[in-house]
Amino acid sequence: MSSSDLANGGRILVNQLVAEGVDRAFGVPGESYLAVLDALYDTPEIAYHLCRQEGGAAMMADAYGKLTGRPGICFVTRGPGATNASAGVHIAFQDSTPMILFIGQVGRAMMEREAFQEIDYRRMFGQMAKWVAQIDDAERIPEMVSRAFHTATSGRPGPVVLALPEDMLSTPVPAPVPARPYHASSGYPDPALMAGLWQRFDRAKRPLIVVGGGDWSAAAKADLEAFAEATRVPVAVSFRCQDYFDNTHPCYAGHVGIAIDPKLAGRIRESDLLILLGTRFGEMTSSGYSLMKIPNPDQPLVHVYPDPEELGRVYRPELAIQAGSAAFARAARAMIEDGVTFDSAAWAESTAAAHSDYLAHNAPVEVPGRLQLGKLVAWLAETLPPETIVTNGAGNYAGWVHRFYRFHKFRSQLAPTSGSMGYGLPAAVAAKAVHPERPVVCFAGDGCFMMHGQELATAVQYGLNIIVLVVNNGTLGTIRMHQENHYPGRVSATDLANPDFAALARAYGAFGEVVEDGADFAEVFARAQASGKPALIELRLDPEVITPTATLSGLRAKALAK
Numbered sequence: 275m276s277s278s279d280l281a282n283g284g285r286i287l288v289n290q291l292v293a294e295g296v297d298r299a300f301g302v303p304g305e306s307y308l309a310v311l312d313a314l315y316d317t318p319e320i321a322y323h324l325c326r327q328e329g330g331a332a333m334m335a336d337a338y339g340k341l342t343g344r345p346g347i348c349f350v351t352r353g354p355g356a357t358n359a360s361a362g363v364h365i366a367f368q369d370s371t372p373m374i375l376f377i378g379q380v381g382r383a384m385m386e387r388e389a390f391q392e393i394d395y396r397r398m399f400g401q402m403a404k405w406v407a408q409i410d411d412a413e414r415i416p417e418m419v420s421r422a423f424h425t426a427t428s429g430r431p432g433p434v435v436l437a438l439p440e441d442m443l444s445t446p447v448p449a450p451v452p453a454r455p456y457h458a459s460s461g462y463p464d465p466a467l468m469a470g471l472w473q474r475f476d477r478a479k480r481p482l483i484v485v486g487g488g489d490w491s492a493a494a495k496a497d498l499e500a501f502a503e504a505t506r507v508p509v510a511v512s513f514r515c516q517d518y519f520d521n522t523h524p525c526y527a528g529h530v531g532i533a534i535d536p537k538l539a540g541r542i543r544e545s546d547l548l549i550l551l552g553t554r555f556g557e558m559t560s561s562g563y564s565l566m567k568i569p570n571p572d573q574p575l576v577h578v579y580p581d582p583e584e585l586g587r588v589y590r591p592e593l594a595i596q597a598g599s600a601a602f603a604r605a606a607r608a609m610i611e612d613g614v615t616f617d618s619a620a621w622a623e624s625t626a627a628a629h630s631d632y633l634a635h636n637a638p639v640e641v642p643g644r645l646q647l648g649k650l651v652a653w654l655a656e657t658l659p660p661e662t663i664v665t666n667g668a669g670n671y672a673g674w675v676h677r678f679y680r681f682h683k684f685r686s687q688l689a690p691t692s693g694s695m696g697y698g699l700p701a702a703v704a705a706k707a708v709h710p711e712r713p714v715v716c717f718a719g720d721g722c723f724m725m726h727g728q729e730l731a732t733a734v735q736y737g738l739n740i741i742v743l744v745v746n747n748g749t750l751g752t753i754r755m756h757q758e759n760h761y762p763g764r765v766s767a768t769d770l771a772n773p774d775f776a777a778l779a780r781a782y783g784a785f786g787e788v789v790e791d792g793a794d795f796a797e798v799f800a801r802a803q804a805s806g807k808p809a810l811i812e813l814r815l816d817p818e819v820i821t822p823t824a825t826l827s828g829l830r831a832k833a834l835a836k
């Protein structure tokens with residue numbers, strides 16, 4: 275055998291990634307996977323984005339997975355690199371995002387001694403990933419990596435973790451043939467079950483579809499919108515899946531999330547044909563499992579989900595259809611195009627009422643102080659083009675975005691259903707890398723921003739001109755709100771001493787300004803857009819304004835009066 279037939283694991287791995295169509299990876303280097311970094315040195319097909327912390331890198335990979343439908347690729351080193359990255363793996367799991375985390379691992383000869391930074395990733399990520407494995411034989415890289423792509427994208431998508439022992443990556447072996455590129459597969463709805471669904475539609479008076487989960491696409495959204503247009507069926511979106519249905523569509527019924535509009539909650543409770551499409555209807559969507567009884571909902575329930583293990587796991591449906599959301603939406607549209615009709619007279623009026631209730635709930639409300647956050651978000655919704663990508667992490671500030679923004683295009687929202695603080699900024703960085711032509715706006719709280727704020731350096735390094743809006747209320751507002759509700763007046767470990775965010779942004783080489791009065795926002799935002807740099811605008815919000823409809827002192831008084 276000639277030496278040209280030999281390749282090390284790093285080269286074999288990168289060749290396989292190229293064969294799978296990978297164009298980008300996010301990571302933080304480590305000495306444990308130098309051979310991969312070396313192979314990337316002469317692989318122009320793959321852009322490696324050097325991040326500042328692995329949590330941010332993994333969140334960027336998640337955002338890439340959401341935006342493209344292809345696995346987001348993340349490379350981290352063993353031990354501390356992997357533990358940092360776990361935040362992003364958990365997000366990808368709860369959001370059903372295709373993602374592959376590659377971890378440099380200690381050498382094979384020293385395994386199980388608790389060598390430097392050694393962890394058994396199978397045990398560590400067991401509950402958080404669809405599949406966790408270690409590639410001990412470089413000749414099996416094509417097989418294992420190919421399986422990782424299939425697993426991450428098929429059925430209910432999710433993260434896969436592959437550990438790469440350092441010496442496996444660096445030792446030459448006979449070069450294997452790359453595996454063929456992956457194909458994602460998800461179930462197509464059984465026509466017999468679909469017939470049962472259409473019969474139920476015929477009898478229904480108050481049908482409602484709630485969409486969410488992974489395995490969606492722009493085409494799936496368009497198919498569902500066409501189906502809704504033809505049948506006038508109202509469609510609501512689950513927590514943080516607000517871009518799965520055009521919010522200005524006349525059948526759009528609103529966001530089934532935290533602080534749900536009580537009128538929409540009523541519609542869900544009273545529905546006589548509730549179709550959950552791709553959503554697990556988890557804790558945040560179900561208002562703490564209060565909108566449907568468990569295990570037997572009062573509402574006649576049809577559950578469409580790609581993973582059969584989820585069907586009947588929490589809610590016992592009348593009809594369970596194992597199918598991908600995209601396949602279901604395609605089938606539903608095809609049926610309408612084949613000439614099947616429903617008499618929508620029974621519900622058309624209530625669909626119109628649901629949409630006007632949504633519009634009323636979406637209209638900004640007046641709050642105390644000079645910064646009208648609702649109006650500011652509504653102004654952005656009016657002003658920014660529909661392809662704008664809006665990101666956020668976790669905190670009460672996000673509630674304003676969810677309520678007062680309007681989403682039109684698929685994947686114009688990147689927000690973690692797992693409620694992971696700090697997600698917004700790395701997601702925005704990835705979004706701008708994938709779609710440089712689309713405006714990207716990140717909302718972060720003052721607590722949230724500090725979790726992964728260092729990725730502003732990544733935005734500057736790669737010239738990714740995102741705009742970050744830091745809603746600074748000097749507190750971990752969500753927790754403070756819960757404190758006032760449950761332990762009124764006993765403010766414990768929630769006040770924040772913050773840096774000067776605008777100055778911090780400028781120190782990074784970004785644009786930075788402060789807005790205290792909402793009237794100045796449009797002007798500052800225009801300057802940020804024109805700056806030609808990543809930008810941060812600090813919005814000073816009175817902590818009293820804890821939600822669009824509650825003040826901290828009001829919550830305290832209410833709790834004390836109990």
Ligand SMILES: Cc1ncc(C[n+]2csc(CCOP(=O)(O)OP(=O)(O)O)c2C)c(N)n1
Pocket residue numbers: 668669670671672693694695696718719720721722723745747749750751752753
């Ligand atoms: C990584 C992580 N840590 C802790 C929490 C718990 N948590 C949820 S919201 C929140 C406070 C967020 O504060 P901030 O970003 O300032 O937003 P605000 O609520 O003040 O608008 C905390 C600590 C979480 N969701 N994620």
Ligand SMILES: [Mg+2]
Pocket residue numbers: 669719720721745746747748749750751
């Ligand atoms: Mg805050």
